[in-house]
Amino acid sequence: MNIEHHKTLTNEQYLEDIWELLCRYDHAFIPPLSARENTYQSNLSGGSPTNVKPKKYFEMLKEQSFLVALVQDRVVGFMSYRPRYVCQDLEDGIETTYVTTIIVEEEQRGQGITTSFYKQIFALIDEHETVTTRTWSTNHDHIRVLMKLGFELVKTIDDSRGEGIDTVYFRKIVKGGPHS
């Protein structure tokens, strides 16, 4: 398995693999990706019927930067991010590296692929810059990785994804500087 960084992703095969991952794991997300207009919308309540595909989400995703995990030249996992993004929900005006989506196919989970994605993002940015992401409060797999990597919870939006399911924002200030 190796990881590649693409500021702009143009490889048709990789894009096709990412589309398949989005379709396969659409309903692993709360709400499903197919119920979202884009990768960073604020209003996340509501769901979608299971036969709808996450096409709009994919169109927005394609404009972003990527880390892709490859096994025999096929994408088995990806992280997408926006390099200088201001999160409206955080109301702080700070430009951050904003991780929008991560999917690792089930067969490849628990091997540190997501941990490696984050470590590569830290190495790509300058010292004192921040990496920010958000997830839903019941996504324990993702939150465990974030806590291990030293992210801090910076905002909770109660019940925004359904009763008892909050939106949670996490941020890490990168201390080591680029390529450390």
Ligand SMILES: CC(C)(COP(=O)(O)OP(=O)(O)OC[C@H]1O[C@@H](n2cnc3c(N)ncnc32)[C@H](O)[C@@H]1OP(=O)(O)O)[C@@H](O)C(=O)NCCC(=O)NCCS
């Ligand atoms: C959340 C998700 C992205 C995590 O991906 P992952 O690649 O399995 O994550 P990691 O392997 O880095 O970390 C998971 C566990 O593996 C462990 N791990 C890390 N390196 C490892 C290694 N070399 N060998 C074995 N296990 C390892 C981690 O410590 C962690 O263990 P823990 O359960 O004891 O905390 C994945 O479950 C997923 O795709 N979920 C569905 C979509 C989703 O929720 N995306 C995030 C919301 S945007």
